[in-house]
Amino acid sequence: MTTTVGTTTTTFDLGPAGALACRECGHQIPLAAEFACAECFGPLEVAYNFGTVRREDIEAGPRSIWRYRRLLPVPSDVDDHPNTQPGCTRLVRADRLAAALGVKRLWVKDDTGNPTHSFKDRVVAVALAAARTLGFTVLACPSTGNLANAVAAAAARAGWQSVVLIPSSLEKAKVLTTAVYDGALIAVDGNYDDVNRLATELAAEHEDWAFVNVNVRPYYAEGSKTLGFEVAEQLGWRLPDQVVVPIASGSQLTKVDKAFRELGELGLVEPAPYRVFGAQATGCSPVSAAFKAGHDVVTPVRPDTIARSLAIGAPADGPYVLDAVQRTGGAVEDVTDDEVVEAIRLLARTEGIFAETAGGVTVATAKKLIANGQLDPDAETVLLITGDGLKTLDAVADRVGPRATVPPQTAAVREALRG
Amino acid sequence: MTTTVGTTTTTFDLGPAGALACRECGHQIPLAAEFACAECFGPLEVAYNFGTVRREDIEAGPRSIWRYRRLLPVPSDVDDHPNTQPGCTRLVRADRLAAALGVKRLWVKDDTGNPTHSFKDRVVAVALAAARTLGFTVLACPSTGNLANAVAAAAARAGWQSVVLIPSSLEKAKVLTTAVYDGALIAVDGNYDDVNRLATELAAEHEDWAFVNVNVRPYYAEGSKTLGFEVAEQLGWRLPDQVVVPIASGSQLTKVDKAFRELGELGLVEPAPYRVFGAQATGCSPVSAAFKAGHDVVTPVRPDTIARSLAIGAPADGPYVLDAVQRTGGAVEDVTDDEVVEAIRLLARTEGIFAETAGGVTVATAKKLIANGQLDPDAETVLLITGDGLKTLDAVADRVGPRATVPPQTAAVREALRG
Structure with a gap:
């Protein structure tokens, strides 16, 4: 839902972003590098005053996530500063994978085409843009992989110092x-x-260090909305019936859902029902476990899975994932590491796309959701x-x-191909 | 130069492609899976009847190399068949690298964003499209790296069998x-x-096998033109003053040059002088050696360099590279493996782009060409x-x-940053 900004004022120009609002109690504060509500300790989220946003304005924009700048917490001149220009990745019609899975119309959003080859370039680019406006000078993160690549590359491109902890x-x-x-x-x-x-x-000790996923997290997280915006635009400005999203912290799933709602509310797509599905590895499946048990809280686990980029045992956005999935009529499912590897191979074999383990989790989960009837094969x-x-x-x-x-003889090659 | 097709006829619809023409003697044959002239054994190249091609038609096309299908040897319905949708990669304004190199206006065309992360996706996609029209059913190649990835992925996506020899x-x-x-x-x-x-x-033994870089090479090679087309379109439909291109077989350099000429001849850009520069690793620098010696033939060498994707000791297009470089007023230069590694690091540090060794060769060569006055720092x-x-x-x-x-203590991190 688009939160309207109240009477709070701010001196920062972050485009349509007007305030930070607590997801739990709704308390609003001016735009700042805060991530927890001072009233109730709930997580803060960006609240917007969008005004009118037209498809033509977006389509006339750059071939990067900045075409959606009117929907993000970034200044209107964001593209005048050096950034990695992520986004506008392929949406691939996946007929061969669809046939293998037994579904009718299937698309793969292939975010491996980003500058450092993961969706993290999107969130880091938004974090960098917001951090610049908020007065930070150092870009930082703790990470074990994709986020480290994205932060180090974005800082280098911008000429910022980076501090990456591994x-x-x-x-x-x-x-x-x-x-x-x-x-x-x-x-x-x-x-x-x-x-x-x-x-x-x-x-806490360095007021000029922007830890993308800590003190500027509310801005960073909004970057995931661009996945939802792009899917809708690439489908010809409409929403898909169903979307399957991997869950680490859960933020990506909630932001894709938010993107779909914002597009409908702004009249950029015909508002239509859609269902959001979450994918986890069984070795780190606290949200899937909560969904199956009908709980609205998530019990932390100790991760043990090859899908390390999803191995967050205490996912911060777990409860909001459950909200989004239940509200839209989706589900959360989990798959074994063996299923993950087989799904990586299935996607590669059918569509020529080589995904990391998280992608294997998504494909394997889709397969399982189809088998158990939760994902509609005709949608x-x-x-x-x-x-x-x-x-x-x-x-x-x-494998x-x-x-x-x-x-090096032709007969030997022919023999090998027959074998 | 746009070669006009003579009286030859063909039954294949490969869009604007009208015939194959020998680069040496000009003899033309109908479109077919041939790569050497029957008259003089010279290499065959695609000859076109372009007709009128307008910027608007291209701009209204898909966000892939198929937006340039009216300039490629592919059927007009090429995008109706599954393919990897390469192209439309970033053209990055590289101010920080420019400052480090001492030049005024510098751009990096970052082809790591392609589906399998190299420009080979471009040439393989064109080869696949032509091979389909020519009646092949198997996509094949010999390769040690990027080409193997691209062929295997493209065949998987299309549902073709692939044979990759390593x-x-x-x-x-x-x-x-x-x-x-x-x-x-x-x-x-x-x-x-x-x-x-x-x-x-x-x-020779399998008439249904399309070896992308052997029997369908004339079509395959045309795919490299899309690099030139994209650079011009991304600059706002104009040509750069100077372009630096790595040399393996030399085909890419000659095709970028061809693309720039075609754009001028078709009125898609204002015809303007441009200079083409070639980059080699010293450990495999037969074209650079010939250029420096003033020769118009290239003496083969035995490669010994870390830039393996450029390690072709007998580059098929070497003489045509020399032609293009001399005609445009460019140069060919070579750099040591140490310079290659330092250039990879320079590009990563200044622009957040992590290139393979071939990219290091390009950046290091640009640096050397600036230092020795051959590349104009003001252009x-x-x-x-x-x-x-x-x-x-x-x-x-x-390194x-x-x-x-x-x-895990904040004081230890601060101490490390001071050190």
Whole structure:
């Protein structure tokens, strides 16, 4: 729902963003680097005064998420500052995957085409733009992968200093893909919880450090709306019947839902019913467990899954995911690591798209939801593929390889193909 | 130059493509899966009857290379068949890199955003479209990297069988990123020359196999024109003053030049002088050596460089590269592997773009051409970054890493940042 801004005033120009509003008690404060309500400790969310937004204005915009700047907490001149220009990734009509899954009309939103090959470029770009306006000078995050890449790259592009905190046990390939951008990459002796706690402490101590997913989180999170905006625009300004979204913190799912509602409320699409489905790995499925038990709170778990980019045991937006799924008539389901790997291979084999483990979770969950009758095979469905298989090669390393090794003779190749 | 088709007739609908013409003797034959002139053994190239092509028609097209279908050897309904939808990648204004290099106006064409993260998706998509029209049913190639990924992915998406031949010594990561698409990946005991020779033999024996870079090469090569088309369109329908292009076979450079000429001849841009520069790694620099020696033929070399995607010791289009560079007033230069790695890091640090070794060759060569006065620092320049750093992590593995490893305490982080 579009929250109308009350009497609060602000000195920051963040476009249509007018205030921060508590999701729990509705209390509003002026735009600032705050993430928790001073009244009730609920999470703060951006509230807007959109005014009139027309399709033509969006279509005339740049080929990046900034075409939706009138719907985001960023200044109107956002594209005048260097940024990574994420978004406008492919929406692929997936007929071969549809046939394999037994559904009629299926689309894959392939966010591997972003600058650092995951949807994190979207949220980080919005966080950077808001942080610049709010007066920050350093971009920071705790991360084990995609977010680290995105923050280091965005800061490099903008000429900002970055501080990226990773567990010291992180695999070398993931270290390299962040370190190459030459920000301050700090390895921390501890697990990811230790790194996260350290980030919160550092955010409190350094008023010029914008931790994208901590002190500027309300702005950062809005970046995920652009996935929903793009899907609708790429479908010809209409909403799909069903969308399947992976759940880590749960923020992406709630923001895609928010995007669909805003488009309807603003008259940019014909308001129509849609159903939102959440996907988790069984090894980290607290939201799926809560959904199945009919709970409206989420009990934290200790993650144990190959889908590390989704391995958040205490998802901050879990209750809001349950709200969105229940309100729209969707569901949350979870799948085993074996199902994840098979789904990565299925997507690659049928559509030529190599997803990271999170993408495998989405595809495998869609398959399971179809099998158990919760996802309507006759309705149009969109799957969000949010990260790249090149970053999680280990998941498939033991499952795929050459069909044969042969001497350099044509007869040997023919023989191998017959075999 | 736009070659006008003579009296030859053809039964294939490949859009504006009218014939194949020999680059050496001009002899024309009807459109077919041929790559060498029967008269003089010169290479065949697609000849067109363009008719009228308007900017509005292109701008109204899809957000992929198929917006340029009226300028490519593909049928008018090309986008009705499943393909990977490559192209429309970012053209990034690179002010921070410009400052580091000492030039005024610099752009980076970032082709890492393609479906399998290199420009090969462009050429393979055109090869697939032409191969379908010409009656092939299998998509094939010999490759050590980017091309293997692109062929396997495109075939999977189209529902075609693929046959990809690789040397059996290829690193596991490169094997995985092709094998995941589940085509027929065949490891060949031999070096890349053995694999290439095997491909040519197999192409002769199997009339339904389209080896993208062998028997359908004239169509495949045209795909590189889309890099030139996009740069011009993204600059607001005008040509840059200077462009720096990496050289492997040399085809990409000649096709970017061809694209710029076609745009001028068709009135899609104001015809204006531009200069084309070629970039090679010193460890495989036969074209640079010929340019510097003033030769018009290229003497083959045995490659020894980390820039493996450019390591073609006998570049088929070498003489045509020399033609294009000399005609436009450009140059060819080469850089050491150390310079390549430093340039990868420079591009990442200044613009947040992580390029593969070929991209390092382009940036390092631009730097050298500026230093030696061949590239005009006051003229607008475009650098082509054609592949992704995620695929050549080894190049930077020993050079980058965390700034420090610390205990999970804020004081330790502050201390590390001071150090």
